[in-house]
Amino acid sequence: METLERNWWAIGLRGLIAVLFGIGALINPAIGLIVLVALLGAWWLVDGVFAIIAAVYAAEQRTRWWPLLVEGITGIVLGLAVYFLPGVTTLVLVLFVAAWLVVTGAFRIVAAARLRQSIPNEWLMVASGAVSIVFGALIWLFPSRGALALVVVIAIFALVLGVLSLLLAARLYGYRRWHQTHPQAM
Numbered sequence: 001m002e003t004l005e006r007n008w009w010a011i012g013l014r015g016l017i018a019v020l021f022g023i024g025a026l027i028n029p030a031i032g033l034i035v036l037v038a039l040l041g042a043w044w045l046v047d048g049v050f051a052i053i054a055a056v057y058a059a060e061q062r063t064r065w066w067p068l069l070v071e072g073i074t075g076i077v078l079g080l081a082v083y084f085l086p087g088v089t090t091l092v093l094v095l096f097v098a099a100w101l102v103v104t105g106a107f108r109i110v111a112a113a114r115l116r117q118s119i120p121n122e123w124l125m126v127a128s129g130a131v132s133i134v135f136g137a138l139i140w141l142f143p144s145r146g147a148l149a150l151v152v153v154i155a156i157f158a159l160v161l162g163v164l165s166l167l168l169a170a171r172l173y174g175y176r177r178w179h180q181t182h183p184q185a186m
Contacts, residue, residue, distance in 0.1 A: 015165025048075025
């Protein structure tokens with residue numbers, strides 16, 4: 001807890017960057033997919049750097065550091081891939097999501113067949129699987145439109161994640177200030 005309290009600013013900065021990215025992408029998604037992908041790459045890079053910084057601080061405190069290090073390295077690798085292979089990265093991301101939707105949809109339909117043995121009217125699971133497959137197929141057939149839809153989803157995710165991170169940072173800052181004024185409570 002002490003490590004998180006001491007590094008509240010890194011969590012807050014990560015949250016602020018996520019909020020700014022989310023707002024920018026939602027306000028004007030028509031500015032072009034290349035710009036939005038570049039912003040996503042920058043977000044991944046900065047987020048990766050701050051995750052590695054947090055991992056170093058956690059290692060100094062002899063707390064669990066390796067998940068932060070893996071998160072940081074992953075963010076940096078994804079961010080660099082966006083800059084060195086922007087077109088490929090965008091297309092691969094869109095097609096990966098499309099494939100994921102089709103595969104999970106198929107598994108939902110298979111699960112519904114097994115669910116029929118336990119409960120009647122498993123049609124809701126079949127319907128959710130079919131919807132997933134249809135959306136995956138549409139993204140596969142129209143990747144540019146699918147990419148814009150993904151940008152909006154990522155923007156909403158970044159906005160929510162950023163707000164939650166800012167709230168966490170504020171809370172950690174409050175705990176840090178309280179512990180500084182009440183050292184006997186530690």
